[in-house]
Amino acid sequence: MTDTPKTDATRCKKRLIDHSMAFPRYHQCKFKAKTDGYCAKHHPDAVKKRTVEKAARWEAKRKNSPLQIIKRQAERIAQLERELAATEKAADDADTDKLRAIGLYESAAKERDAAVSRLKALVDGMREKRLL
Numbered sequence: 001m002t003d004t005p006k007t008d009a010t011r012c013k014k015r016l017i018d019h020s021m022a023f024p025r026y027h028q029c030k031f032k033a034k035t036d037g038y039c040a041k042h043h044p045d046a047v048k049k050r051t052v053e054k055a056a057r058w059e060a061k062r063k064n065s066p067l068q069i070i071k072r073q074a075e076r077i078a079q080l081e082r083e084l085a086a087t088e089k090a091a092d093d094a095d096t097d098k099l100r101a102i103g104l105y106e107s108a109a110k111e112r113d114a115a116v117s118r119l120k121a122l123v124d125g126m127r128e129k130r131l132l
């Protein structure tokens with residue numbers, strides 16, 4: 001079955017799929033052609049703009065997804081663990097008491113512990129909400 005419908009030059013040239021049939025049927029967009037033979041909705045620039053905006057919305061949503069939040073927290077914890085390991089090594093190499101007095105080790109350890117408990121609370125909260 002070949003279907004080659006006539007094109008109405010006064011209307012938008014976008015072909016739309018008719019989903020009311022079991023097989024795909026196409027029809028011309030019903031709106032008047034405004035720019036370059038397209039209506040405001042189907043002009044390539046408008047389509048591109050919507051695609052970009054949709055991608056931006058999706059990216060923002062993805063960034064705040066439970067998994068991404070946990071990943072960021074876990075990365076921060078890993079970074080603090082590395083700092084602690086480096087500080088411990090420095091403490092072994094140099095005067096341990098002196099470094100402890102400066103408070104480098106304690107503050108890094110405190111921040112790590114706080115980050116770990118925040119992550120635990122976050123995971124518990126998400127489990128309660130059945131997000132995980």
Ligand SMILES: [Zn+2]
Nearest residue numbers: 012029039042
């Ligand atoms: Zn159109």
